[in-house]
Amino acid sequence: MSGRLDALPLRHVLTLPAMGPAVRIARETTEQVLTEWGIVRHHPAVDPALLILSELVTNSVRHAAPLSPNLTVIYAAGQDTFAFAVHDRHPYQPPLLSAVTRTGSGGLGTVMELTLGLGGTAVVRGDADGGGKSIWITLPLRTPSHKA
Template sequence: MSTRLEALPHRHVLTLPTLPSAVRLSRETAERALAEWGINLRHPAIGPALLILGELVTNTIRHAATVSPQVTVIYAAGKDCLAFAVHDRHPYQPPLYGAVTDAGGGGLATVMELTLGLGGTAVVRGDADGKGKSIWITLPL
């Protein structure tokens, strides 16, 4: 699996208002982009990847919408790797790996269990100004 996101040849960026419709639109956009990039939508990682994406966008709508009027999703892929990020302008950076052991972790625990179960990685990257973050998920294909 490629570990350098800069090396992934396919990229797409989508910015939407932090409204419930963003969940559906982000998933539909992912499906279109993957199909355009020649990635089989029946690959075993794609269903869980779309669920992970939906959970992350839902979390942004639930927890960041008051300070982040937009959510940005960055999609990237290569022959053996799928990566995406969900970005908002809320400063809180959740502890991803703690969510797996936290019984009340909810959607983030699901995100981490699926990501790790697929052999993927997750990381939170704060914005340079400290007022936002991106959660990056990388999955092998």
């Protein structure tokens, strides 16, 4: 996966205090970045991406802030792909796939349902020192062609 992400030419990084306003700021920044990159607001992946991002940032603010006073959102895109990660310095790595099978799991269940529903991928990548992690979401931007 890292090779695929390395090939994405567009990059942006946002670092924020792990506090309530981070969710709004991350969403607004995402909208600005996507516009700058030519990804139209009404693209079918944009609203789900904003919701996924909001859930991940909310989780960092709620659960990681005591160990991670800041969080970082990393954006990357190419012609057919939009990827983003939320990184914090809390060592817990949530099991994303089990979030799919839990009913009423909320946050991560929603993240996984939306990501997989769009044909995307989600992965947790731990920091080399074991003291933090990034949750990467990769979403396709191409829209399926409809044949008559």
